[in-house]
Amino acid sequence: MNSSTRRGFLKIACGVAGLPLLTPLVRATELLPRTGTRVVVVGGGFGGAIAAKTLRLINPKIEVILIERNRSYSALPGANWTIGGSRRIGENRLTYDRLEGNHGVRLIYGEAQVVDAAAKTVVLEAGTLSYDFAIVAPGIGFRVDEIEGYAAAETPDLFPHAWTSGEEIVVLKRRIEEMKNGGLVVVSLPTPPYRCPQAAYERVSQIAYYLKQAKPRSKILVLDASKSSSDLADLFLTGWRRSYGDMIEYRSSQQVLQIDAPRSSLRTTSETLTADVVNLIPPQMAGTLAHRSGLIGEDNHWCAVDHSSYESTVAGGIYVLGDACLGDDQQKSASAANAQGKACAMHIAGAIAQRGHQPHFYSNVLYSLLDDKHGASAVTFYRSEGRKSVRVDKGGGVSSEWSELEGIYARAWLGSILAEMSS
């Protein structure tokens, strides 16, 4: 899936102003006749779908086209809960028909190959779409070349990451269910920044909750590449100790350097070990489309944007949302992508109406479940300051404890944000 995001390819694809590989496709035909000022949104995840809807809510005269590769989207938040057994993965599935029916967003199901900033067109296999504004929400890709022995095609099946789509959790869940009582599960968390660290800690919690009931002699070893501790990590560590005793061993500053997936072994900065199940979440970067479209900033991994509008600082007229952005000290999460999608939509609607817009001020809300009942949340406020996104000191913070009430809210948050982006 992410084999095309390998370094070698990137150098070719991004080196010469974007798209030498895809030039023949640019001459293809326009897929839809234009009906007005057009915004093309690529990617129907938490950022893209809500941006498309918000644009139509603000100004129904704007023609909004959403390009999405899947007719049915499987969300990641809450997917962890299926390991613990308190959710079915089917509940994470959503479709886009109500965005069309209720809001007049036009859906095109297909793979966008490239967004051409110079020609102001999005190139698909079937043809092209011209635009006035393009919003790209390309998600993440993996820097698999940083782990020796990682085969992009085979490894995700042997050492599942379950980090790009909710459905992928099924493979990981099955491997844990097939494991013997007394087995070892290794969960490897990559070097930051990466998609939703809180969800990684929640993953560990849900695996522990399952093992405690079904295979109580088993162990979980968490290899966290991060060095520093945080309020959030402390909340999890406290919860783990209280609910799962010594089942979970947590080690910080542990980077996976090499793997032998068929033998189920891995080498870290400090040791070589074998495990029964390995949940290897590789280091990350912006998704393929961002690389192909030349949206990557100086760090070579993430999209560089002006945080007052989310417009790319590399390719003008293209706005980038969600986990693909390098967000100063911004977290990568569904909630942040949702907030960025709305802020970006308001900015673009303002630009179309030739009026100013409010500076962004928004919250990033993260909910997790420790088991089947107890939840906790973390709130962070951000505001735009010039072209930067700045974390606000006032307000926000992490729950002081795990509670049943926040467990209820965790489920309500998920229900609400999924409904909001799809209806």
Next chain:
Amino acid sequence: MSMLRCWRMIGCITLTLTVAATAWAQRSDKKARSIELGEALGQSCMACHGTRGASTEQAIPIIGGQNDVFISLSMKAYRDGTRPSTIMERIAKGYSTKEIEALAAYFSTQPFLRPLQETDPEKVTRGQSVHARKCKKCHLHNGRDAIDTDSPLLAGQKLQYLRRNMEEILTGKRSVEIKMDAALREITREEVEATLHFYAAQHGELH
């Protein structure tokens, strides 16, 4: 002379009207700016509270179309820790008083959507009579209106949310004004529950 007085009077009236109109225009302009700020700030709220505040979740209240002053008071009470909460205290602390009032101004101008909720018909009937005896003087039109904007609209509010709030009030974790407190002293727990079913059962635009 009478002609002169007449002109003077017309002048006075015109001036008064102009001043009043200007003041009114400034007020409505200020209000419009507040709503505009509230719309931008309120986007974050909608991930939990639904599009334009029309919550889709039983645990989370509808805030779209809720009374302006009631929203402000609630946010300030969360911020000051005088209303019990989990996440809302941490969220409310992020906003200034002006921003809270902007959020309230925006959400109060949105429609209060009342989709059908699951309720117990027997409790609804019983609740209707409790409402008629104890509640309707303040919670007007079956809870679709209120005597003042610092009181909440209750019709169509989410049942689970209403229930948790009443629990907080009945156990003394959240204080309410004297009239409400007095009314609650005169009805049983079962009557409270039935009344919540009555309010939750209100749906659609008219009743």
